[in-house]
Amino acid sequence: MNKRGRLLVLVLVLLALSILGPAASGQTAVVRAVLFFSPSCGHCEYVINDLLFPVWFPQYGGEAEVRFDSSLAQPTFFLGTNGTLEVLFVDVSTQDGAEMFYASADVLGIPDSQLGVPRLVVGNTYLIGSGDIPAEFPGIIETGLASGGIDWPDFPGMTDALAGIPETMPTTTTTAVTSTTNPDSTTSPSSTTTSDGATTTTDGGTTTTSGGGVLPGGNDSPWDRFQRDATANSIALVVLILMVLSLGGVVWFARRGEGGDGPGIAVPLLALVGLGVAIYLAFVETSGTEAVCGPVGDCNTVQQSEWAKVFGVIPVGLIGVGGYVVVLGAWALARFGPARLGDWARVALLAGSVSGVAFSIYLTFLEPFVIGATCMWCLGSAVVVTLLMWLTARPGLAAGRRLLAGRVASRRAGAKPQARPASSGARKARPAPARSGAKGRGRRPASARSSDEDGVVRVSD
Numbered sequence: 001m002n003k004r005g006r007l008l009v010l011v012l013v014l015l016a017l018s019i020l021g022p023a024a025s026g027q028t029a030v031v032r033a034v035l036f037f038s039p040s041c042g043h044c045e046y047v048i049n050d051l052l053f054p055v056w057f058p059q060y061g062g063e064a065e066v067r068f069d070s071s072l073a074q075p076t077f078f079l080g081t082n083g084t085l086e087v088l089f090v091d092v093s094t095q096d097g098a099e100m101f102y103a104s105a106d107v108l109g110i111p112d113s114q115l116g117v118p119r120l121v122v123g124n125t126y127l128i129g130s131g132d133i134p135a136e137f138p139g140i141i142e143t144g145l146a147s148g149g150i151d152w153p154d155f156p157g158m159t160d161a162l163a164g165i166p167e168t169m170p171t172t173t174t175t176a177v178t179s180t181t182n183p184d185s186t187t188s189p190s191s192t193t194t195s196d197g198a199t200t201t202t203d204g205g206t207t208t209t210s211g212g213g214v215l216p217g218g219n220d221s222p223w224d225r226f227q228r229d230a231t232a233n234s235i236a237l238v239v240l241i242l243m244v245l246s247l248g249g250v251v252w253f254a255r256r257g258e259g260g261d262g263p264g265i266a267v268p269l270l271a272l273v274g275l276g277v278a279i280y281l282a283f284v285e286t287s288g289t290e291a292v293c294g295p296v297g298d299c300n301t302v303q304q305s306e307w308a309k310v311f312g313v314i315p316v317g318l319i320g321v322g323g324y325v326v327v328l329g330a331w332a333l334a335r336f337g338p339a340r341l342g343d344w345a346r347v348a349l350l351a352g353s354v355s356g357v358a359f360s361i362y363l364t365f366l367e368p369f370v371i372g373a374t375c376m377w378c379l380g381s382a383v384v385v386t387l388l389m390w391l392t393a394r395p396g397l398a399a400g401r402r403l404l405a406g407r408v409a410s411r412r413a414g415a416k417p418q419a420r421p422a423s424s425g426a427r428k429a430r431p432a433p434a435r436s437g438a439k440g441r442g443r444r445p446a447s448a449r450s451s452d453e454d455g456v457v458r459v460s461d
Helices: 002-029 042-059 095-108 129-146 158-163 222-227 230-255 265-289 297-305 318-334 339-371 376-415
Strands: 031-037 064-067 075-081 085-091 121-122 127-130 171-174 191-195 199-203 206-210 449-451 457-459
Touching: 031 042, 031 129, 031 222, 042 075, 042 085, 042 129, 064 085, 064 376, 075 158, 085 095, 085 158, 095 121, 121 129, 121 222, 158 191, 171 318, 191 206, 222 230, 222 339, 230 376, 265 376, 297 339, 318 339, 318 376, 339 376
Parallel strands: 031 085, 171 206
Antiparallel strands: 031 121, 064 075, 064 171, 075 085, 121 127, 191 199, 199 206, 449 457
16 A cells, blocks of 8 residues: 555544544443432432432433342332433432441541431532532533543442442333323333322333332331431430320329429520520521531431421421420510419410420421431420420419419309399388387387386387
């Protein structure tokens, strides 16, 4: 081949590389990330079901499929992939998921105050919460794809987790999944509509799911949830039992003593402590900030669960703030207000604290047996409101008795018969004359009468 021929071949090769090179690099550029989540975490549900699958997967590579080991009763690892974006979902409510969660925190140097979910790890970068992840992850994806991709993070457990994900076993495929039910979004020969409105369609070995939820839901029992954090949940159980016993014991306690002029100064001091806890929890619940948790318990899982808001709207912390403010106001009225109004304030203190204990019993039951995590801040508030009930029991019951006695006395006073006034036109009755011995003789005043020894009353002339 002459020199001109070799030059032509070289030009063709360079031209082919310039055309095929970008395409080849585009096929190999993959961004891989790990998302730690909890099935009871509302913020996790938002990131997964409202952002990752309906928005980010379609935007960066197209619809995704979710692979997991279907032979397990409760899988820990799920792989969502479309060839361009791959996310390994790790369920921290399981033992293996919790171990990887804490191991990754040690490798990445995440402080204990930020041990919460959802946590997204991309390379050496970690994002926590439903605020940081939506704000920063799309930019990381675009930068990673432009630079040739981002590999899996390197921390203990990753190799075994990826090895357990099947390549061609039954998978779950989702297309633009949102939390809004859309039963008509899948067209397959066989479909079944579940009770929550989601549609599951089976076609061979592939399962396509649309509607609310993407990852298979947990089927763990209340005992399984309790064992996720046996130490913290055992503490919650003890507090729960003491609160239930207190509801009955406080009645016996109140009846075996005088109410006095209480409640004393301990009530506002406890109310201030409870108010501080409630304000902090309200801030965490409304701002999405990670709670500062101690060595025992998982406050963030509790605060990010669906149970952190009443009717899905009102944060429980705000209800606590309002309750403690009312306690402070009622105590001031009971101590410094008028007597009758003070008694009503004492009754209100007792009724409010009893209601608070009942509500705290409900919330404390949810933590170990439904959520599977315990918040020590919440337990602290439950203990405070229980102590308030004991302190306000005798004054409240005594005040209630006084109010009841006053009401009964008022009713009796109002029920006495009153003399009927004489009419103006009626003729006044003349007094009947007294009789001595003779018929018709009148009786004089006593001062004009005299009496003999024989007992006969004589009237002097």
